[in-house]
Amino acid sequence: MNPALRRMKDLPSTHLLGAGSAMCAGCGGLLALHEICDLLGARTVFVNAASCMTLLASYPFTPFRGSWLYTAMASAPAGAQGVRDALDILSERGRLPPEQDLTAVALTGDGAATGIGLSATAGAIDRGLDFIYLCYDNEGYGNTGQQSSPATPLGARTATSTGAHGHPASKMDLFAIWVAQRPAYAATVIGADPLDLARKIDRARALKGPRLIHALAPCPPGWSFDPAEGVEIGRLAVKTGIWPLKEYVDGRVVHTHVPHPRLPVEEYLKRQGRFRHLFEPGRDTRVLAQIQSQVDAYWEQVCA
Amino acid sequence: MYRIRLHGRGGQGIKTGSRILGSAFFGAGFEVQDAPVYGAERRGAAMSAHVRAARTPIRERGVITRPDLVALVDETLLQVPAANVLLGVDAASVLLLQGNGDAETWRARLALSGTVVVLPAAGERAEAELGGARCAGAAARLAGVISRPQLIAAIAQELASLGPVATATTTAQALAAYDAVAPHAGVLRESRPAAATAFAAPEWIDLPLESARVAAPAIFAAATSVEVRTGLWRTMRPEIDYARCNRCAWICSTLCPDSAIRVRADRSPEIDLEHCKGCMICVSVCPPQAIRALPERAARARELAAAP
Numbered sequence: 001m002n003p004a005l006r007r008m009k010d011l012p013s014t015h016l017l018g019a020g021s022a023m024c025a026g027c028g029g030l031l032a033l034h035e036i037c038d039l040l041g042a043r044t045v046f047v048n049a050a051s052c053m054t055l056l057a058s059y060p061f062t063p064f065r066g067s068w069l070y071t072a073m074a075s076a077p078a079g080a081q082g083v084r085d086a087l088d089i090l091s092e093r094g095r096l097p098p099e100q101d102l103t104a105v106a107l108t109g110d111g112a113a114t115g116i117g118l119s120a121t122a123g124a125i126d127r128g129l130d131f132i133y134l135c136y137d138n139e140g141y142g143n144t145g146q147q148s149s150p151a152t153p154l155g156a157r158t159a160t161s162t163g164a165h166g167h168p169a170s171k172m173d174l175f176a177i178w179v180a181q182r183p184a185y186a187a188t189v190i191g192a193d194p195l196d197l198a199r200k201i202d203r204a205r206a207l208k209g210p211r212l213i214h215a216l217a218p219c220p221p222g223w224s225f226d227p228a229e230g231v232e233i234g235r236l237a238v239k240t241g242i243w244p245l246k247e248y249v250d251g252r253v254v255h256t257h258v259p260h261p262r263l264p265v266e267e268y269l270k271r272q273g274r275f276r277h278l279f280e281p282g283r284d285t286r287v288l289a290q291i292q293s294q295v296d297a298y299w300e301q302v303c304a
Numbered sequence: 305m306y307r308i309r310l311h312g313r314g315g316q317g318i319k320t321g322s323r324i325l326g327s328a329f330f331g332a333g334f335e336v337q338d339a340p341v342y343g344a345e346r347r348g349a350a351m352s353a354h355v356r357a358a359r360t361p362i363r364e365r366g367v368i369t370r371p372d373l374v375a376l377v378d379e380t381l382l383q384v385p386a387a388n389v390l391l392g393v394d395a396a397s398v399l400l401l402q403g404n405g406d407a408e409t410w411r412a413r414l415a416l417s418g419t420v421v422v423l424p425a426a427g428e429r430a431e432a433e434l435g436g437a438r439c440a441g442a443a444a445r446l447a448g449v450i451s452r453p454q455l456i457a458a459i460a461q462e463l464a465s466l467g468p469v470a471t472a473t474t475t476a477q478a479l480a481a482y483d484a485v486a487p488h489a490g491v492l493r494e495s496r497p498a499a500a501t502a503f504a505a506p507e508w509i510d511l512p513l514e515s516a517r518v519a520a521p522a523i524f525a526a527a528t529s530v531e532v533r534t535g536l537w538r539t540m541r542p543e544i545d546y547a548r549c550n551r552c553a554w555i556c557s558t559l560c561p562d563s564a565i566r567v568r569a570d571r572s573p574e575i576d577l578e579h580c581k582g583c584m585i586c587v588s589v590c591p592p593q594a595i596r597a598l599p600e601r602a603a604r605a606r607e608l609a610a611a612p
Contacts, residue, residue: 013571017563018526018563019534019563020532020534020579021534023561024348025537031559031561034560034562035558061529062526062529063529063563064527065527066526220347221347227584228584230585231559231589232588281468
């Protein structure tokens with residue numbers, strides 16, 4: 001661990017991401033992005049797939065210190081490939097001194113990361129592209145009104161899962177899909193734990209090759225909660241074990257935080273309107289037990 | 305035809321309010337249009353919704369530029385030029401405003417010659433989330449052609465997917481507003497449908513050629529987004545009590561999603577009110593609870609009172 005990142009106090013106190021972007025008040029994705037930018041520094045090119053963050057940089061306003069490239073929903077890794085190739089060519093021709101090199105960062109929501117753009121991502125990992133893939137995961141297509149995506153968790157109500165028991169499928173494990181392809185690095189993070197996030201970004205930026213940063217992004221309108229509670233809900237996602245904080249480095253998966261004691265998942269679920277139908281008017285014991293047993297099974301396998 | 309424009313912020317239920325009002329008119333036997341208008345911005349940003357109701361088929365389309373009624377959920381929007389709240393308001397228009405103060409004061413302050421009806425502000429929460437429904441209830445009464453059962457049925461229809469609790473609280477708020485403006489029932493009059501013969505072509509405005517730097521600015525500067533004053537989105541304002549502040553600004557400033565808390569040299573935090581959108585995360589994460597949430601309306605009133 002970088003000794004300069006031991007305590008919260010060691011986190012950067014000047015913030016690089018500019019204020020005034022058009023994201024919602026209390027956006028969990030923006031929270032993670034702003035913490036990540038402080039660690040990555042200004043020498044970046046963000047390659048943004050269509051998502052809520054489409055609106056981050058709306059001409060002529062940008063919150064970034066470096067460049068921003070906008071791509072179609074499935075194409076952020078391809079855009080990052082183009083940026084990386086261009087930088088490499090400049091470098092080979094001696095027109096880009098090493099200290100002026102930039103990091104290509106694909107920035108997408110979970111819709112692009114787990115659904116529409118997954119094959120482009122698989123291709124980029126396969127080619128060993130030197131880039132960071134940052135997915136802020138608000139567990140649905142938030143920009144268009146929170147329709148279900150493959151990242152939507154079991155039981156959540158979305159614009160397209162309006163049945164009595166909510167979303168019928170379990171959340172896709174993007175981290176596992178990446179790890180199966182043996183990338184240079186992969187990590188899950190959350191803005192509500194800035195120190196854990198900072199250590200992982202610090203580690204990722206020192207490596208080369210495909211690197212995943214997967215940030216859970218509590219979403220006040222999409223998940224239906226008061227924006228003030230975003231950080232608390234993020235902490236509960238970790239404390240209940242629903243969002244495991246982990247990293248894949250040197251060929252193995254390490255959990256950077258093992259919640260102990262682990263809170264019941266209900267503590268997390270009942271704070272969000274998207275799960276209200278599991279508690280009102282009557283308790284949906286079957287779905288609640290199913291969610292809890294999935295989390296229990298995960299941690300049993302981790303701690304075995 | 306009734307032409308009604310609702311103004312508020314994303315998250316205050318403006319779109320829902322216009323749907324309720326549209327359905328209530330429909331239930332009362334009218335032909336109806338309702339449509340929200342919002343740009344690329346989000347919860348907290350200015351938006352409007354447009355309702356037309358008529359006894360004959362409606363052939364007008366698009367935004368309402370000559371409103372018979374403007375219902376304003378959040379009077380702080382009057383300070384946001386882009387919200388264009390008073391567009392087309394004339395002596396024949398009614399302004400329904402949710403907030404404090406009396407109608408005469410608002411008429412004088414806004415230099416309006418038409419009718420102003422003030423809907424007393426409800427509790428902070430109801431105002432924040434149900435402002436659209438409250439204004440729909442009040443507008444229904446001002447028109448005087450929608451009965452209580454028709455309003456209740458419209459709410460039940462529009463909120464069916466949100467469940468019985470949301471329907472009940474919304475109905476209570478809308479009916480409270482419906483009753484509160486009872487003395488003004490019928491003040492809203494129908495205006496004549498627009499006739500093509502009365503259409504006045506807009507006057508031409510010649511735009512001079514500008515240099516490319518001005519007309520199509522390239523972004524060569526970093527973080528230009530600070531030019532966008534997202535502080536105008538705020539309905540609640542965080543306020544630091546420096547006597548209780550622990551000087552642990554790395555907590556609130558790191559957890560502020562909008563980079564709107566600066567760390568001073570003495571490690572105390574400073575909130576950038578030009579950009580703070582009012583999410584109140586800082587209030588909930590402050591270890592010594594030294595930040596409190598203040599309604600923006602009250603904070604601005606205090607500033608006005610303190611100004612020389």
